[in-house]
Amino acid sequence: MNTDMKILVVADYDSVKSLLQEALAHYGHVQFTTSREVKKEIDRIAPDVVLIVKPEDGSGVELVQYIQGELAEGIVIFLTEKQDFNLLRDIIRAGAIEFILMPDELALLTDRLDKIAELSQLQQRKKGTASQGKAFVRGRGKVYSFYSGKGGSGRTQLATGFAQALKLESTARVLLIDLNLQYGGVETFFSLDTSRTLADLVPVMNEMNENHIRNVSQRETHSKLEVLTSPRDAETAENMSEEFVSRLIRSSRRSYDFVIIDLPTHMNELTYTALEESDFIYYVMNPDTPSVQNYRLVEELFRRLRIDTEGRLEVVVNQVGRDNELTVSDLKGLIQNPIATQISRDHRGVQAAVNQGLPLQREANEKKLTPVAKEIRKWVLAKLS
Ligand SMILES: Nc1ncnc2c1ncn2[C@@H]1O[C@H](COP(=O)(O)OP(=O)(O)O)[C@@H](O)[C@H]1O
Numbered sequence: 001m002n003t004d005m006k007i008l009v010v011a012d013y014d015s016v017k018s019l020l021q022e023a024l025a026h027y028g029h030v031q032f033t034t035s036r037e038v039k040k041e042i043d044r045i046a047p048d049v050v051l052i053v054k055p056e057d058g059s060g061v062e063l064v065q066y067i068q069g070e071l072a073e074g075i076v077i078f079l080t081e082k083q084d085f086n087l088l089r090d091i092i093r094a095g096a097i098e099f100i101l102m103p104d105e106l107a108l109l110t111d112r113l114d115k116i117a118e119l120s121q122l123q124q125r126k127k128g129t130a131s132q133g134k135a136f137v138r139g140r141g142k143v144y145s146f147y148s149g150k151g152g153s154g155r156t157q158l159a160t161g162f163a164q165a166l167k168l169e170s171t172a173r174v175l176l177i178d179l180n181l182q183y184g185g186v187e188t189f190f191s192l193d194t195s196r197t198l199a200d201l202v203p204v205m206n207e208m209n210e211n212h213i214r215n216v217s218q219r220e221t222h223s224k225l226e227v228l229t230s231p232r233d234a235e236t237a238e239n240m241s242e243e244f245v246s247r248l249i250r251s252s253r254r255s256y257d258f259v260i261i262d263l264p265t266h267m268n269e270l271t272y273t274a275l276e277e278s279d280f281i282y283y284v285m286n287p288d289t290p291s292v293q294n295y296r297l298v299e300e301l302f303r304r305l306r307i308d309t310e311g312r313l314e315v316v317v318n319q320v321g322r323d324n325e326l327t328v329s330d331l332k333g334l335i336q337n338p339i340a341t342q343i344s345r346d347h348r349g350v351q352a353a354v355n356q357g358l359p360l361q362r363e364a365n366e367k368k369l370t371p372v373a374k375e376i377r378k379w380v381l382a383k384l385s
Pocket residue numbers: 148150151152153154155156157158185284318319320343344345346347350351354372
């Protein structure tokens with residue numbers, strides 16, 4: 001069986017969920033979500049097949065339409081417990097390929113899935129031979145967000161360094177987005193001018209494409225890394241919608257191989273949306289007690305907001321030095337998420353670069369790097385390999 005096929009099940013009740021869990025037990029990638037959560041998660045998960053169990057609130061048709069719109073090649077199958085001809089007709093019109101009655105027709109469901117799996121294997125084999133030698137698969141970039149509940153922990157320093165190294169050390173197309181809409185930050189590390197900002201994309205949000213983004217982005221002088229700077233304005237920030245943030249991230253991931261996002265500490269619907277849309281979250285933490293306490297609060301907040309970080313949040317310990325209050329191994333005992341890497345504190349090296357408005361790394365395979373730049377580069381190279 002093709003274990004690569006990603007199946008997303010949208011089910012609101014536990015009874016149906018366990019029934020399907022059993023029926024789908026031999027498929028490798030099965031994820032469950034609810035009709036409330038699916039819109040936030042669909043783009044990140046990018047499933048091959050979506051099984052929608054009829055939601056009680058009658059939103060089934062609308063949901064099928066929405067998912068069809070978001071997934072160019074996704075296949076939608078609708079599951080219900082009651083035969084309903086009108087619903088069947090509307091669901092098929094909306095783009096579902098199959099309408100299956102539970103539990104009677106569950107055998108039909110697995111039969112269908114097996115056929116789809118065979119087909120997608122065939123397609124993948126074809127694509128595989130066609131794209132040999134190409135370093136990156138176009139059309140589905142990875143979104144990495146840098147977050148922390150505590151200001152000054154080094155999000156902007158690391159997000160800019162990470163994006164810069166990624167751009168310099170690979171052929172990937174990289175976009176850095178500064179979502180600190182009120183205060184910005186990225187422009188000071190790269191000396192960028194701030195006349196064009198991501199706010200210029202608001203008027204085209206519904207048809208946003210690569211050209212729009214490229215017209216608004218600026219290029220870091222050395223690497224040509226593309227950067228969307230922040231409007232740095234409370235009023236503009238206030239007028240941005242979560243819909244805009246979600247459109248921005250989705251268009252970006254369609255046009256770039258990597259999208260790196262610098263996030264504010266402040267949790268609002270925009271930060272929430274960006275976190276939900278991210279494939280991966282780097283939580284930047286300093287090795288001291290206040291940072292650990294803050295991390296605990298964020299964990300609790302994520303739980304309450306139902307932001308699922310399972311398998312997609314790693315901690316980056318920043319400012320590691322000899323006189324830290326806590327060591328990295330202390331941290332390992334105090335936090336549950338894995339530690340991605342640790343970055344030293346190098347006040348001199350970092351400050352010198354910041355004062356001149358120069359990036360830490362300026363060319364590929366640069367020889368004379370400061371400790372922080374060297375560590376970021378090593379981390380990025382490990383990610384690329
Ligand atoms: N590893 C490090 N060594 C030395 N200074 C650092 C390091 N990381 C960040 N800094 C400095 O600490 C300050 C805060 O970092 P910044 O990235 O702006 O934090 P945040 O974006 O989380 O608020 C900046 O002046 C930055 O240059």
